[in-house]
Amino acid sequence: MPTFQIGRKEFTYDLRRSAAASERRITITPGHIEVLALQEDGDSEIADFLTRKRQWLFDTVQEMERVTASRHAVPRFATGSKIPYRGRRMPLTVRRTDADRAAVSYRNGFVVDLPHWVEGDPDRIVASELKHWLKQRARLDVNDVVGAYRRRFRLEPRSVRVADLRQGWGSCGAEGNILVNWHLVFAPKKVLEYVVVHELAHLRHRSHAAEFWAFVQTMLPDFTTPKDWLDNHQTELSADFLNPCGAD
Incomplete structure (x- = not known):
């Protein structure tokens, strides 16, 4: 070398x-x-x-x-930490570069490149960059699912947004505006797909009557598996770990 x-x-x-x-x-x-x-x-x-x-x-x-x-233990946002993503805990690598901006990439784990001006313990910046990346990933995933089912079942939401919902995993308003909780990026991808399908189904059936669930099953035949997973693990899908010392 x-x-x-x-x-x-x-x-x-x-x-x-x-x-x-x-x-x-x-x-x-x-x-x-x-x-x-x-x-x-x-x-x-x-x-x-x-x-x-x-x-x-x-x-x-x-x-x-x-x-x-x-350091006597690996902190939350240093090389060796684990970040929840799509139902798994993926390794994190934090690197220093001579670049001017921070950057996040993903390939079998997260890599955060910190710019030259970051000093000391960078937990806050790493957390902020990861949060931004994960929100963007959630938006892409949701839009991919909406695009696939919109074409197949002729469903036309007025708008689709990913948001930080205080309650629930998604909603479909009376005017066809769909909201999806971005925290679903921490769940297996099939769970996010189920929630999006659930809200799209409300464009045709407003209530949770039998015909609604029949339509959900037509769209996603194995929907009970991700639904059960969400029922059993929903308390684990939190972004609180991305707020060190009160970071936004």
């Missing part, structure tokens, strides 16, 4: 080249440094880039080592 010297301290890093990258990037996680270089970069370009970033790199590694050493 290549190394880089800053004063008396030598840093080992992984070098990754990318033809798709438009700029060089350094990503730091506990015990690991990755340098993303442009495909055409030679050794001198990479060395110059590291030289320009040497103070930030040194300070960030030192701060990460200090925070890691002072």
Whole structure:
């Protein structure tokens, strides 16, 4: 592995080249440094880039080592934490980058890249970025389900919104406006689908009479399985864990 010297301290890093990258990037996680270089970069370009970033790199590694050493347990929003998502608890990785903005990505787990200006313990920012990502994911999931069933069953809601509902998992107003609780992103995807189907069915049958449930079963034949799951686990679907120290 290549190394880089800053004063008396030598840093080992992984070098990754990318033809798709438009700029060089350094990503730091506990015990690991990755340098993303442009495909055409030679050794001198990479060395110059590291030289320009040497103070930030040194300070960030030192701060990460200090925070890691002072913790006796894994906090809620650090590498190694677990984040509920679609009925599972998925691993979280928090990285430091030299970017200007925070970013969240997902691939078999959550990755939060924190920008260079974040200092100290970043729980509040990580929680905020995760909450924003999860809300956006819930909106996409809901819209996907609505789109599929709207076409198949000729159901036309006036509007569909994802919201933070204090009570219930969804609603369908008299004028055809559908609301879905974004906390369903923590449940298996089939559960979110059931709730959306339930509310879409109210466009045709306002009450919960027998014909309503017959129509739900026509739309989603195995609806009782996700319905039972929601009945048994609804108290677990809370976003309270995303509010450290009163964060919004």
